[in-house]
Amino acid sequence: MNSDLLDGRYRILKLLNDGEKGKTYLVEDVILPGSKFIVKQLCPPSNNPQTLTILRRLFASKAATLEKLGQENDKIQKLIAFFEENQELYIVQEFIPGNPLTDEIIQGQPLREDQVITVLSEILEILAIVHSYGVIHRDIKPANIIRRESDKKLVLVNFGTFNEAITNTVDSLEYMPIEQVNGNLKYNSDIYALGIIAIAVLIGLPANEISNFRGHKNRLTGEIVWRHKNLKVNKKLAKILNKMVRFDYRKRYHSATEVLDDLKKLTNLEPDQQKQHQKKLLLVLTGIAGCIILGVGAWQLRSPKPVSDAQQKLYQEGVNKYDTGNYEGAIEDFNQVIQLDPQNALAYNRRGDAYYRLGDYEQAQADSSQALLLNPQDANAYFDRGFAFSELGKYKEAIADYTQAIKLNSKNAYAYYGRGLARAQLKDNKGAIGDFSKAIAFKPQHTEAYLQRGILRRHLRQRLEAIQDFDTVIKINPSDAKAYYQRGLTQSLNKQKYAALKDYTDAININPKYIEAYLNRGDVYSDLGDKLEATEDYNTILQIDPKFIAAYIHRGIHRFSFGDYKGGIEDYTEALKLDPNNIAAYNNRGNAYLELGNKKAANQDYSRAIAINPNNALAYYNRGVIRTKQKNKQGAIADFKKAAKLFQQQGEQDSYQDAQREIAILQNKSAPAPTTRPKSGKREKN
Structure with missing residues (x-):
C-alpha cells in the first residue's frame, strides 16, 4: 500500500x-x-x-x-x-464546489424576506426527506449549507451523525437547542437551528454574534426576543420563525412539512383553508400524494414533450404552479396547452392530477381517460385513473386500472399499494395483503404500505404480525405518529394497556393535535380508573375541536363509570345538539336516566334510537330492560327477542346470550349459564 x-x-x-x-x-x-x-x-x-x-x-x-x-x-x-x-x-x-451560506450573511446587510423564505423552503424540503429516513442532521449551521456552483441550489452537508456515533457532541452550540445540549435530541432540534439561521439572515447578523442574540429573552416566557422597532417583518413570517425557535420543543413545529405548509400559506401558494383541510385529510387517509408526484415524474420521462415553444412555455408554467400548490393556476395553463394541441396526452394527465388535488375526482378521471385514449400504453395514466376511481368509490374499476398499470410496469410499487387499498374496501383481505406485500418488496421503505397492511392484519386478528408492521414503520420513520397510534390500538386489543398508553403518548408528542390518540388514551385511562387523566384527555380534544362529537360521548361514558350520571347526561345532550340523530348518545343518555330513576326519559331515548335505526340491537335490549322494570312483560319479551335476533345476525354472541337469558327469565324458563343481570342498559361508544 x-x-x-x-x-x-x-x-x-x-x-x-x-x-x-x-x-x-x-x-x-x-x-x-x-x-x-x-x-x-x-x-x-x-x-x-x-x-x-x-x-x-x-x-x-x-x-x-x-x-x-x-x-x-x-x-x-x-x-x-x-x-x-x-x-x-x-x-x-x-465534494460540492460552491460557497457556504456564511458567505451570504454579511453583517448589517440582511436578506429580503422573500430570500429568507426561499432559503427556509429549500432546506425544509431537504429536512423532510432526511427525517423521513429516521435521520437527524444534528449540526444545522450556515457552514453546512452550500450554495452549489453548478445550479445555485442549496445542498445540506456534514451530517453530525458520525460525530454523535464517535463522541456524542456537536461543535455549533450557538445553533443548538437546549434539549440537544442535554442529550435529548428531537427531530425538531434541526428546525430550531434552521430558525436561528433564518432570523440571523433576516437581521444580517454574523455567526459570531448569534450567541449574544440568543441571550435576549423574554423574562416571563423565556423565548428569544429578536424583533426590534426598526426591523419591519411580516407578522406571519415572524410568527413562523418564533414557533421554529420555541424554547420548549413540545411547543415547536413537530415536522419540516408543518413549517413548509405555513410558509406556503404565507406566500399565497396554497388554496383556501377549506381546500387545504380537505387536501390534508385526503393525504392522511390515502397516503398517495407521494405516489402521484413520483408517478407523474415517471410519466414525464416516458411521454413526448410539447413541440412548440408556446406549448412548452405554457406547459412548464403549469408544472411550476402545480409544484407550488397553485392547482387552479396550473389548470388554466394546461387548458391553454390543450387548446393549442388537443392531442397532448401529457397535458391531460397533468391537468387530471391538478383536478385530483382539488378534489374534483370526476374531472380527474375524465382527463386520465383522455390521456389513455391518446396513449393506451401509458402505465401511469392507468395508475392515476385508478386513484380517481377509488375516490369515487368505484373500487372494481380502480382495481382494473391498477392491474393494467402493473401489466405495463410490473415493478410499480404504488400501483400495488393503490390496488391493495381498493381490494381492502371490497373486503378482499387476502388480495389486499398480497398487494401491500408486493409494494413493500419493490419499495422496502414504503411506510404507508406497512401501515395499511398492519391495519388489515389487526382486523384479521393477526395482531402480532400487525405490531411487526407498525414496528417497521417506526424504525423507518420514528416521527410517524400514525404508526404509534395504530400500534397503540393493537396493544389495546391485546389487553396491553400500559404499552398502549405509551404509544398513544408518543403519537401525541409527535402531533399534539392528534384527536384520535387523545380519545383512545382517555379510554385507556378510564379503564384503568385514572379519572383525572382521562378527563383531561377528553377536555383537550374539545379544546382542539369543540364540535368533536365522540369526545362528548366518551367523556359521558367516563362520567357514568364513576357515578356522575348528571354529568353524563350533559355530555350526551351536547352530542345531540351537534347531531340530533346520534344513536349512541340516545342509548347512553337513556342508561344515565335509568340510573337516576327517570324511566320515562330513558324509554323516550331508547325509542328515539329505534326510530332512527330500527336495526339497532342495543336500543331494543335497553328498552327491554325499561319495560321489565315497568312490569310490561310482553313488551319486554318482544324487545329482547328483536335484540337477540339482531345480535345473532351481527355475530355478537355474548350479547345474544344476554338477550336470551332475559327472555328465559321473563318466561319463567330455566335461564342459560348464570350471570349478573345488568342494572341498566348496554352502552354504546360510536
Missing part, C-alpha cells in the same frame, strides 16, 4: 480542518483521476478493542443510511465510502 495515500487511493490535496475530533481533507482519487472528494477522519475516544467493535457496527449502520439518503436526493451530500485505517475511521464524501 502507498503510505502517501489514504486507503491506498486518496491523495491529499489540502488539509481543510484540523480539530480535536479529527481532520478533514480535500483529496483526489488516483483510481479516478480528476475526481475530488472530502475525506473526514474521525478519532474514536478509546482504542479499546471492544469499544472499536461497537463503533464499527454503529458506524457501518449510520453510513448505510446516509449513503442511501444521498442517492435519493441530489441536495444531500453523497456518502461515497467509509473505511478504517490504523484503528481510525474515515468517511469519503462528495
Whole structure:
C-alpha cells in the first residue's frame, strides 16, 4: 500500500480542518483521476478493542443510511465510502464546489424576506426527506449549507451523525437547542437551528454574534426576543420563525412539512383553508400524494414533450404552479396547452392530477381517460385513473386500472399499494395483503404500505404480525405518529394497556393535535380508573375541536363509570345538539336516566334510537330492560327477542346470550349459564 495515500487511493490535496475530533481533507482519487472528494477522519475516544467493535457496527449502520439518503436526493451530500485505517475511521464524501451560506450573511446587510423564505423552503424540503429516513442532521449551521456552483441550489452537508456515533457532541452550540445540549435530541432540534439561521439572515447578523442574540429573552416566557422597532417583518413570517425557535420543543413545529405548509400559506401558494383541510385529510387517509408526484415524474420521462415553444412555455408554467400548490393556476395553463394541441396526452394527465388535488375526482378521471385514449400504453395514466376511481368509490374499476398499470410496469410499487387499498374496501383481505406485500418488496421503505397492511392484519386478528408492521414503520420513520397510534390500538386489543398508553403518548408528542390518540388514551385511562387523566384527555380534544362529537360521548361514558350520571347526561345532550340523530348518545343518555330513576326519559331515548335505526340491537335490549322494570312483560319479551335476533345476525354472541337469558327469565324458563343481570342498559361508544 502507498503510505502517501489514504486507503491506498486518496491523495491529499489540502488539509481543510484540523480539530480535536479529527481532520478533514480535500483529496483526489488516483483510481479516478480528476475526481475530488472530502475525506473526514474521525478519532474514536478509546482504542479499546471492544469499544472499536461497537463503533464499527454503529458506524457501518449510520453510513448505510446516509449513503442511501444521498442517492435519493441530489441536495444531500453523497456518502461515497467509509473505511478504517490504523484503528481510525474515515468517511469519503462528495465534494460540492460552491460557497457556504456564511458567505451570504454579511453583517448589517440582511436578506429580503422573500430570500429568507426561499432559503427556509429549500432546506425544509431537504429536512423532510432526511427525517423521513429516521435521520437527524444534528449540526444545522450556515457552514453546512452550500450554495452549489453548478445550479445555485442549496445542498445540506456534514451530517453530525458520525460525530454523535464517535463522541456524542456537536461543535455549533450557538445553533443548538437546549434539549440537544442535554442529550435529548428531537427531530425538531434541526428546525430550531434552521430558525436561528433564518432570523440571523433576516437581521444580517454574523455567526459570531448569534450567541449574544440568543441571550435576549423574554423574562416571563423565556423565548428569544429578536424583533426590534426598526426591523419591519411580516407578522406571519415572524410568527413562523418564533414557533421554529420555541424554547420548549413540545411547543415547536413537530415536522419540516408543518413549517413548509405555513410558509406556503404565507406566500399565497396554497388554496383556501377549506381546500387545504380537505387536501390534508385526503393525504392522511390515502397516503398517495407521494405516489402521484413520483408517478407523474415517471410519466414525464416516458411521454413526448410539447413541440412548440408556446406549448412548452405554457406547459412548464403549469408544472411550476402545480409544484407550488397553485392547482387552479396550473389548470388554466394546461387548458391553454390543450387548446393549442388537443392531442397532448401529457397535458391531460397533468391537468387530471391538478383536478385530483382539488378534489374534483370526476374531472380527474375524465382527463386520465383522455390521456389513455391518446396513449393506451401509458402505465401511469392507468395508475392515476385508478386513484380517481377509488375516490369515487368505484373500487372494481380502480382495481382494473391498477392491474393494467402493473401489466405495463410490473415493478410499480404504488400501483400495488393503490390496488391493495381498493381490494381492502371490497373486503378482499387476502388480495389486499398480497398487494401491500408486493409494494413493500419493490419499495422496502414504503411506510404507508406497512401501515395499511398492519391495519388489515389487526382486523384479521393477526395482531402480532400487525405490531411487526407498525414496528417497521417506526424504525423507518420514528416521527410517524400514525404508526404509534395504530400500534397503540393493537396493544389495546391485546389487553396491553400500559404499552398502549405509551404509544398513544408518543403519537401525541409527535402531533399534539392528534384527536384520535387523545380519545383512545382517555379510554385507556378510564379503564384503568385514572379519572383525572382521562378527563383531561377528553377536555383537550374539545379544546382542539369543540364540535368533536365522540369526545362528548366518551367523556359521558367516563362520567357514568364513576357515578356522575348528571354529568353524563350533559355530555350526551351536547352530542345531540351537534347531531340530533346520534344513536349512541340516545342509548347512553337513556342508561344515565335509568340510573337516576327517570324511566320515562330513558324509554323516550331508547325509542328515539329505534326510530332512527330500527336495526339497532342495543336500543331494543335497553328498552327491554325499561319495560321489565315497568312490569310490561310482553313488551319486554318482544324487545329482547328483536335484540337477540339482531345480535345473532351481527355475530355478537355474548350479547345474544344476554338477550336470551332475559327472555328465559321473563318466561319463567330455566335461564342459560348464570350471570349478573345488568342494572341498566348496554352502552354504546360510536
